[in-house]
Amino acid sequence: MELWILFGSFAVLMLIGTPIAFCLGVASFATILYLGLPPLVIFQRLNSGMSVFTLLAIPFFIYAGDLMVRGGIASRIVAFAGSLVGHMRGGLGQVNIAASTLFGGISGSAVAEAAAVGGLMIPQMKARGYGVDYAVNVTSMAALIALLLPPSHNMIIYSISAGGKISIADLFTAGIIPGLLLAAALMLTAYFVARSRGYPTEPFPGFSAVVHLAAIAVPGLLLIGIIFGGVRSGIFTATESSCIAVLYALLVTVFVYRQMNWEGFVHATLGAVRTTAMVLLIIGTAAGFSWLMAYLRVPAALIDGMNAISQNPLIILLLLNVLMLLLGTFMDMGPMIIITTPIFLPVAASYGIDPVHFGVIMILNLGIGLNTPPVGAVQFVACAVGKISVWQAMRSIWPFYGAGLVVLGLVTYIPAISLWLPAMFK
Amino acid sequence: MTDNPEQTSRWSRIGGTLSKLSTAALWLAGIGLVLMTAFVAWQVFGRYVLNDSPSWTEPGAVMLMSWFIFLGAAVGVRENYHLGFDVLLYVLPDGSKAALRTISDIVVAAFGVGMVWYGSQLVALTWASTLPSLGLPGGFDYLPVVAGGFLIILFSLERMALRFAGVDIDKDVNVDEVPEVALAKEA
Amino acid sequence: QTVLRSSDTHPDGYPTVEAVKYFGELVKERTNGRYSVEVFHSAQLGEEKDTIEQVRSGVIDLNRVSMGPFNGLIPETTVPSLPYIFRSVDHMRKVMDGEIGEEILAAFEPHGVIGLAFYDGGARSFYNSKKPIESKDDLQGMKFRVMQSDIFVDMVNALGANATPMPYGEVYSGIETGVIDGAENNFPSYDTAKHAEVAKFYSLDEHLIVPEVLVMAKSTWDKMTPEDQAIVKQAAKDSVAKQRELWDAKEKESRAIVEAAGSTITMPDKQPFIEAMGPVYEKHVTDPKLKDLVERIKAVQ
Ligand code: NA
Ligand code: NA
Numbered sequence: 057m058e059l060w061i062l063f064g065s066f067a068v069l070m071l072i073g074t075p076i077a078f079c080l081g082v083a084s085f086a087t088i089l090y091l092g093l094p095p096l097v098i099f100q101r102l103n104s105g106m107s108v109f110t111l112l113a114i115p116f117f118i119y120a121g122d123l124m125v126r127g128g129i130a131s132r133i134v135a136f137a138g139s140l141v142g143h144m145r146g147g148l149g150q151v152n153i154a155a156s157t158l159f160g161g162i163s164g165s166a167v168a169e170a171a172a173v174g175g176l177m178i179p180q181m182k183a184r185g186y187g188v189d190y191a192v193n194v195t196s197m198a199a200l201i202a203l204l205l206p207p208s209h210n211m212i213i214y215s216i217s218a219g220g221k222i223s224i225a226d227l228f229t230a231g232i233i234p235g236l237l238l239a240a241a242l243m244l245t246a247y248f249v250a251r252s253r254g255y256p257t258e259p260f261p262g263f264s265a266v267v268h269l270a271a272i273a274v275p276g277l278l279l280i281g282i283i284f285g286g287v288r289s290g291i292f293t294a295t296e297s298s299c300i301a302v303l304y305a306l307l308v309t310v311f312v313y314r315q316m317n318w319e320g321f322v323h324a325t326l327g328a329v330r331t332t333a334m335v336l337l338i339i340g341t342a343a344g345f346s347w348l349m350a351y352l353r354v355p356a357a358l359i360d361g362m363n364a365i366s367q368n369p370l371i372i373l374l375l376l377n378v379l380m381l382l383l384g385t386f387m388d389m390g391p392m393i394i395i396t397t398p399i400f401l402p403v404a405a406s407y408g409i410d411p412v413h414f415g416v417i418m419i420l421n422l423g424i425g426l427n428t429p430p431v432g433a434v435q436f437v438a439c440a441v442g443k444i445s446v447w448q449a450m451r452s453i454w455p456f457y458g459a460g461l462v463v464l465g466l467v468t469y470i471p472a473i474s475l476w477l478p479a480m481f482k
Numbered sequence: 483m484t485d486n487p488e489q490t491s492r493w494s495r496i497g498g499t500l501s502k503l504s505t506a507a508l509w510l511a512g513i514g515l516v517l518m519t520a521f522v523a524w525q526v527f528g529r530y531v532l533n534d535s536p537s538w539t540e541p542g543a544v545m546l547m548s549w550f551i552f553l554g555a556a557v558g559v560r561e562n563y564h565l566g567f568d569v570l571l572y573v574l575p576d577g578s579k580a581a582l583r584t585i586s587d588i589v590v591a592a593f594g595v596g597m598v599w600y601g602s603q604l605v606a607l608t609w610a611s612t613l614p615s616l617g618l619p620g621g622f623d624y625l626p627v628v629a630g631g632f633l634i635i636l637f638s639l640e641r642m643a644l645r646f647a648g649v650d651i652d653k654d655v656n657v658d659e660v661p662e663v664a665l666a667k668e669a
Numbered sequence: 670q671t672v673l674r675s676s677d678t679h680p681d682g683y684p685t686v687e688a689v690k691y692f693g694e695l696v697k698e699r700t701n702g703r704y705s706v707e708v709f710h711s712a713q714l715g716e717e718k719d720t721i722e723q724v725r726s727g728v729i730d731l732n733r734v735s736m737g738p739f740n741g742l743i744p745e746t747t748v749p750s751l752p753y754i755f756r757s758v759d760h761m762r763k764v765m766d767g768e769i770g771e772e773i774l775a776a777f778e779p780h781g782v783i784g785l786a787f788y789d790g791g792a793r794s795f796y797n798s799k800k801p802i803e804s805k806d807d808l809q810g811m812k813f814r815v816m817q818s819d820i821f822v823d824m825v826n827a828l829g830a831n832a833t834p835m836p837y838g839e840v841y842s843g844i845e846t847g848v849i850d851g852a853e854n855n856f857p858s859y860d861t862a863k864h865a866e867v868a869k870f871y872s873l874d875e876h877l878i879v880p881e882v883l884v885m886a887k888s889t890w891d892k893m894t895p896e897d898q899a900i901v902k903q904a905a906k907d908s909v910a911k912q913r914e915l916w917d918a919k920e921k922e923s924r925a926i927v928e929a930a931g932s933t934i935t936m937p938d939k940q941p942f943i944e945a946m947g948p949v950y951e952k953h954v955t956d957p958k959l960k961d962l963v964e965r966i967k968a969v970q
Contacts (some may be wrong), residue, residue, distance in 0.1 A: 074586040075564030077555070081593045082605065087768035096600040096607075097728040103604075103627050104719045106551055107544050109836065115515060115547065142647045180539040186558070219712055225842055292526055293839045299522035333511070333554025334564055350713040351674070398713070535834050538818055607726055610780075614818055615767035620741060 062087040062180045076391060077334070081341035084348050087453055098344040105343020105394075106336045109295060110216050110224070114209045114299030114335060115165030119174070119328035120305045127309020127316040127325050130172040130277035135275035139266045141243075142258035146250020148184060150243055151258075152177045152191070157239045158273075160202035161280035164209040164300070166389075166426055167331075170199035170434045173439040186255055187451045188442045194246055196449070197456040200423040201242075202415070203389075204235030206284050208421075210389055212294060213339070214415045216280050217346075217397035222411050224294040225287050229481055230412050230474040234420060234467045237463070241459040242422040249455055275308045288481060335390055342394040362403050369388070369407035373468050376400055377421055384425020388433060409471075410448065416474040420467055422458045427453070429448040437480035500640050504560045507553040516549035518543045536616045545622065552630025554604060559590055560637035562651065583652050584642055592637040596630025672705050673889065675731035676720040678712040684709045684919050685788055685881060687732045688912030690935055692883070695904035700897055704730065725781040732782075735790060735881050736816050737818070745776040746882075748962045750823040751950065755878040755944045755966070764969050765880050769962070774882075782884040789916045789962035792875040796859055797851025798844050799959050802872035805829070805941040814852040823949045824876065828942065837862075844868050845960070851913055853877075860923040865932050872935045883908075900924035 061297035070076065079140060081102065088095045125129050143149045145243050156173050174195035181191035203210055206228035210249055215222045264403035277346035280319070281303060351354065384392060397418070404414045424433040429446045439446050467473050473478045525539035558564045571579050601624050608620035616622075644651050673693070677686050686708055695726025714720055714729060717738040724732045739746040748754065755761040764770060765787040774784030795802060797811060815821040817834045818868055825832035833849050843849045844867040851868045853876070859865055883905055890898060928934065940955040 069586075069589060071570050072582040072585055074589050078586075078593050080588050081596075082589050085593065085596055094597065094726045094728050096726055097723055098604045099597055099627055100604055100719060100722055101715070102597070103601075103624055107538050107548050107623065109544055111544055112547055115550075116519070116522075119515065119519070207664060223841070224555065226575040272588075288842075290839065290842040290848045293836060295836075296522060298524050299519055300526070302519050303523055322512070325515055326508055329508065329511045329515055329550055329554045329557065330561075330563055332515075333551050336547075336551045337555040337558070337564070341665055347714060350709065351968060410515055529833065535832075537819060537822060537834050540817065540834070603726070604722070604884060607722060 058091055059341060059354070061090050062348055062352070066345075070380055071083065076388065077337040077341045078347045079364075080338065080391065086346040087348055097347065101344040101347045102340040106340040106437040108216055110212055111336065111434075113164070113207070113212045113295045113298040115328060115332040116295075116302050117207055117209045118331050118335075119324065120166055120261065120298065120301035120325040121163045121168035122327050123302065123305040123309055123316065123321075124159075124276065125168070125172040125175075126320045127305065128313045129162075129305065129308060130159055131176055131199055132174065132273045132276055132313070134176045136266075136269040136277075137466070138258070139261050139269045142259040145247050145257055146186075146253075146255040147258040148177065148181045148186060149190065149194045149246040149250055149255070151198060152181070152194045153201075153239055153242050153246060156195075156198035156201050157205070157236070157276060157306065158280075158296070160199075160274065162207075162283065164207040166199040166202050166296070166423060166434045167437055168470050169202040170195055170437045171441065172377075173199065174438050177225065177440070178442045181470070184256065187253065188419040188444050189449050190249065190253065190255075191440045192435075192442040192444060192449045193453045193456050194242070195441070196427045196435045197242055197453075198239070198459065199434050199438070200251065200420070200426065201235050201239050203419050203423045204231040204238060206231060206287070207294070207298065207324070208419065209298075210393060210419055211415060213390060213393050214397055214418060217394050218401050218411060218415075222415065223388075224477040225290075225481075226412050227415050228287060228294065229282065230416050231419065233473050234416055237473065238420070238460070238463045241463050242456065243456050245459040249452075275312045275350075279304055280306075280480045287386075338388070338391045340480055346395055346398055349395070350398065353400055358399055359403050359406060367431070369409060370469070372403065372407050373409065376404065377417065377464065380421045381425065384422045385428040387420045387425070389426055392425070393418065405475070410475060412478060413471045413474045417468050420460075420464050424457070424464065426458075491663070495646075497640070500560070503633070504557050504637065508557045511550035511553040511557070514546045514553070518546045518550070521546065527664070541613065541615050542551075545626075548623070548626045549629075551565060551614045552626040553633070556630050556633030556637055560636050560640065562641075580645060584645060587638045587645075591635050594631045594634030595615060597627050597634065599631075601627035601631055603627075670702060673704055673706045673730040673885075674714075674722070675706055675708045675733065676712075676714045676729055677708060677710045678720075679710060679732045680828065681710045682696050683710070684912055684915035687915055688788060688908045689731070689733050689883065691745075691906035691911045692904050695907055696901055699900045699904060704897065704901075713945040723838065724884060724886045727781075727886045730886050730889040731883065732879060734885050734902065736879050737816070739777075739882075742780055743776050744956060744959060745773045745959055745962065747953070748822075748959055748966065749773070749819070750877070750879050751946075751954070751963070753875045753939070753946050754963065756939075757875070758789070758878055759882060761799055761878045762789075762968050764910075766970065769965060769969070771782060772962075777882075777884060778887065781887045783887055783890045785902060786909050787880040787882055788909060788912045790879050790881040791857065791916065792857030792873075793855050793879075794872055794874050794877070794878040795851060795853045796868045796871040796932075798847075799850050800870045801868070801870045801935045802937055803875070803935055804937050805945065807872075807937070812871045814843060816851050820949065820953050824946065825953060827945045827949050829945075840864060841867060844887065856923040856927065858919050860926050865927040865930055869931050869932050870935070872937055874937055874939060876942065887926075 062083055066079050066215060069082060084098045085095060088098050134155040137158060138151045141150040141154045152173060154243040156169055159169055159173055178191045178195060182188055208231060209226040212224055215224050215227060269382050279301060283301060287294050287297050323472050401411060401414060405411060426432050435446060439449050519544040521539045525535060529535045571582060604624040605621035605628060611620035613620055639649055675689050677689060678683050689708050697705045717734045720732050721738055723729045734809060736746045736750050740750060745758060770787055777784035795813060802808060805828060812831045812833050813825050814835045815825055815832045822832040835843055840852050841864060852864060866955060954963055
C-alpha cells in the first residue's frame with residue numbers, strides 16, 4: 057500500500073503537470089503521513105540531500121557554462137571547429153559535432169551545450185539550406201557528448217548517489233573514450249544523412265586560417281587541460297575544479313576576450329541561480345523519495361526480482377538498459393540518477409559489474425533519454441532554438457538514435473571502452 | 483472580476499510587494515553564489531599559497547548553497563521555471579487546464595507549509611547542538627528550509643490569486659536559456 | 670510484533686552491522702518474537718548526522734554511530750574522542766565498560782536518545798608514502814589529511830605536522846600525486862580504501878581510540894515495558910563481546926593483508942606524542958566537568 061501511495065501520487069501529480077521537484081516532495085510527504093512516521097524526515101532529507109560539498113560542482117559548472125556562452129568562449133570554439141571540419145560532407149553538421157566535442161570538454165551540462173552550440177549553429181545551418189530538423193537533431197544528440205567527456209556534473213551526481221565512494225576522477229576518465237566514440241558515431245551518421253539529402257560542403261579555409269582560429273580559441277580550450285589535468289593529478293578536487301572553471305571563464309571573458317561586462321555578469325549569475333535552484337531542488341526532494349524507497353526495501357525487492365529472471369550478467373545489463381531507457385523517456389536525468397542509482401547499482405554490483413563502468417552506461421543511457429519526449433530537456437532546448445516542434449524533430453531523428461544505441465551497446469558489453477583509460481592512470 | 487479599481491490597485495500593490503520580494507530573493511541568491519565561489523577559491527588558495535587549509539570554507543560554502551537554492555527555488559515558483567511534465571496539459575481544454583494548474587499550485591503550497599512547519603521542528607531539534615568548524619547552532623542548517631517554504635507559500639498563493647483574477651500566468655517555460663543565447667551570437 | 674529499524678553507515682558484513690544483527694537475534698529470542706531488529710546498512714537512511722536526527726525525532730528506532738557527530742550536542746562524548754586519551758585499546762574497554770562508560774551513556778537521555786552500549790571503532794594511526802615513523806620527530810613538516818574537525822587539525826599541528834582537510838574519496842589520489850604525504854585511519858579502512866597501495870608506512874601511534882555507540886530512540890524506549898527495556902539493555906551489552914570478537918578478527922585480517930602487500934609497520938614511542946597534547950587539551954577541554962572526566966579516565970589502570 058505504501059508503495060502505491062508513493063509511486064501512485066507521484067505519477068498522478070506528474071501527469072497533471074506539477075513541477076517534478078514538488079511531485080517527488082509531496083508524494084514522499086503523503087507516504088510518510090500514511091506510514092505514521094514523523095514527516096520531518098522528508099524535510100531533513102530535502103536539506104541534507106543537497107547539502108553535500110561535492111554537489112557544489114553543479115552550480116559552478118552551470119555558472120561557468122553561462123559565462124562561457126555569454127563571454128564569447130563558445131563562439132570562438134565553434135569558429136575553430138568550423139575551420140577544421142567544415143569542408144566535410146554536410147560540413148556544418150560536422151562542425152556542430154566537433155564544436156560540441158570541444159565545448160563538451162569544458163562544459164558539464166548537455167542542456168547548456170545544446171543552448172550554446174545550437175544557438176550558434178542552428179541559425180547558420182538554416183541559412184545554408186540545411187533542414188532544420190537535421191540541424192536540431194545533430195545539435196541535441198551531439199550535446200550528449202558533454203555528459204561523457206569530463207567535466208560532467210551528472211557523473212558527480214552518480215558518485216554521490218552511489219554513496220560518494222566512487223572516485224570522480226576515475227568516472228571522468230572513464231567517460232573520455234565513450235564520449236569520443238559517440239562523437240565519431242554521430243559524425244558518421246551526420247555524413248550519411250547529409251549525403252542522402254544532398255547537403256553542401258564548405259571550402260577549406262587553409263591552414264593559416266585554422267591556426268589563427270585555433271590561437272583565438274586556445275584561451276578557452278585551455279580549460280580542458282586545466283580541469284582534467286587538475287583533477288587527475290589531484291591538484292584540486294572535482295568540486296574545486298568547477299570553481300576554478302568559473303574563475304578561469306571570468307578571467308578569459310573579461311581580460312582576454314573583453315566581452316564580459318557587468319550586465320552580462322549579472323545575467324549569468326542570476327541565470328545560474330535559476331537553473332541550479334531548479335536542478336538542486338529536485339535533488340533535494342528526490343532524496344526524501346529515495347529515503348522512503350530504502351525504508352520500504354524497494355532495492356532489495358528488485359534484486360530478488362532480477363535474480364528470479366536471470367543469473368546472467370549480460371541479460372541483466374540488457375534488462376537494466378531497457379528499464380533505464382523506458383524510465384528515461386519520461387524522467388529527467390538528474391532525478392533519474394538519484395532515484396535509480398541506489399536501486400540499480402547494487403543489482404549490477406551483485407552481478408560483478410564495475411561501478412565505474414555502470415556509471416558510464418547509466419550516463420549514456422539516461423543521456424539518450426534527454427532526447428526522448430515527453431520529458432527531454434536537451435531536445436526541447438534544441439527544438440526551441442530551431443523553432444520547430446518536438447514532433448518535427450522526431451520524424452528524422454531515428455538514424456541518430458541508432459548511432460546512440462550502437463554506442464550504448466558497445467559501452468555496455470565492452471567494459472574496456474570505459475575501464476581501460478582509468479586503469480592506465482593507476 | 484477586476485472591474486473595481488480599488489480592488490485592482492490593492493492587487494497590484496500586493497503584486498508589487500511580492501515582485502520586490504522575489505527580486506530581492508533572487509539577488510541575495512546571486513550574491514550567495516558569488517560568495518560561494520570566493521569561499522572555494524579561498525580554500526584552494528589557502529592550501530597552496532598559505533599552506534593552511536581553512537576548515538570553515540567547506541561547511542560555509544555548503545550552507546550558502548542551501549540558502550541560494552531555497553531562495554532560487556521559491557523565485558522559481560513565482561517565475562514558473564520549475565521543470566514539469568506538460569504533455570497532458572497540451573491536449574486538454576483551457577478550463578480543465580486551469581483547474582489542473584490550480585491543483586498543482588495547491589500541491590506546491592502544501593509542500594511549502596511542510597517546509598515551514600517541519601523545517602521549524604528541525605531547527606528546534608538541532609538548535610542546542612553546535613556545528614563543527616562554523617561554531618553556529620545546528621539549527622542554522624534548516625533555516626533556509628523555513629525561509630524558502632515561507633516564500634513558496636506566498637508565491638504559490640499569488641499565482642492562484644492571479645489565475646483566479648484572469649491573468650495569464652501559465653506561459654510555457656523550460657526554454658529560458660534560449661533567449662540568452664541570442665546575446666552570445668554577436669561574437 | 671514490532672520491527673525496530675536500525676541504521677549503520679558501514680556495509681553489510683562489517684563488525685558493527687553484524688553485531689547489531691546479533692543484538693536483534695537476542696532481542697527477538699528473549700522477547701519471544703515481540704521485537705525484532707532490521708539493519709539498514711551502507712548509509713541507506715542517511716549519513717550519521719542525519720540518522721542521529723532521525724533517532725532523536727523517532728523516525729527510526731536504533732542507530733549505530735561514531736561519537737563524533739554527537740560531539741556538538743553532548744559534551745561528554747567529546748572526552749573519549751580526544752587524542753591519546755586512552756593509552757591502549759584495553760584501557761578504552763576498561764573505561765567504557767565501567768562506571769565512566771555508564772555515566773557517558775546516561776548523558777544521551779536528555780537529548781532524546783538512550784545510550785545502550787559502546788562498540789569498538791579500532792585505533793587510528795598515521796600512514797604515509799615517505800618514510801617509516803620511528804619517533805615524533807619523523808612527523809615534522811609532513812602533510813596529513815585529517816577529518817574536518819578543529820581538534821584533529823590542532824592535534825596534527827601540535828605534533829609538528831601539517832593538517833590538510835580533504836574529502837575522504839580524494840585521499841588516494843592526493844597521496845599518489847603528493848598533494849598530501851599521508852592520512853590516518855585504522856587497519857581495516859587503510860586496507861579497504863586501498864590507501865596501503867600508495868602509502869606504505871604505517872606507524873602504530875594509536876592517536877585516536879574512539880568507541881562507537883549503539884543508541885535507541887527515547888520515543889521507542891518509552892513505549893516498552895520495563896521488562897523489555899531490561900532485555901534490550903542486556904542484549905546490547907551482550908552484543909559488545911560479539912562485536913569486539915569480530916572487530917579483532919577484522920583488524921588482524923586487514924593487518925595481515927597490508928603486511929603481505931608490503932606495508933611497513935612501525936611502533937614509535939607514544940610518550941612524546943601524548944606529552945605534545947598539552948596545549949590541545951588546554952584549548953579544547955575547558956569545562957570543569959569534562960576536565961574531571963579526563964582526569965578520572967587517565968586514572969583508570
Ligand atoms: Na563535459
Ligand atoms: Na526523455
